Amino acid sequence: MKRLYHLRWGIESSFRKLKYDLGCIQFHSKQDDFIEMEIYAHMIMFNTVSQINAQAYVPQSHCKYMYIINFxxxxxxxxxxxxxxxxxxxxxxxxxxxxxxTVPIRPGRKDKRNIKVKAPVCFLYRVA
Structure with a gap:
């Protein structure tokens, strides 16, 4: 069971990047078709950034940690x-x-998550 959870963890972290790093929580429309179109646009941007990150060179010096690119x-x-x-x-x-x-890869790090569950919000209803 533990192995299965760790296999799924890459998918979970990809959705976290999609939601928070690319801003896929707040939409520009209220209509379902446009929200779906915006989600697809965010997925295309996520794939583009991931492919470019794979081609970028990350210098690995003789430090304590390995480094990856800040997404x-x-x-x-x-x-x-x-x-x-x-x-x-x-x-x-x-x-x-x-x-x-770049950011270091710190294995075995477990921080408490203080994420409050929020519903997706349209840009029209946000407070400035």
Whole structure:
């Protein structure tokens, strides 16, 4: 049972990245078709960021921990350069900028989660 839970953990962490790092909790519409379209757009962006992260170089020095790319910063950098013309120079620039933001992998870390359950909120009803 423990092994099955750990096999599922990658899927759980991917949904957490999709919801919180890409902002898939708050929608721009109330209609179901547009919400579905926005979820698909977030999934495409998630796959794009994941593929670019796989191509970025993460320098591993002789430190205590291994390092990976910070997914949220990668999302912001790619979102900023997404409308630019897709030349190789811009792509290499994005890869270099992404590889600057790394976080350590700390195995066995268990923090208490203080996440309050909230329903999805449309942007029209949010308080500024």
């Amino acid at each position: 949220k910063m990668a999302c912001r950098i790619i979102h900023k350069h997404y409308n630019c013309s897709s030349t190789d120079i811009i792509f290499l620039k994005v890869l270099r900028r992404i590889s600057r933001y």
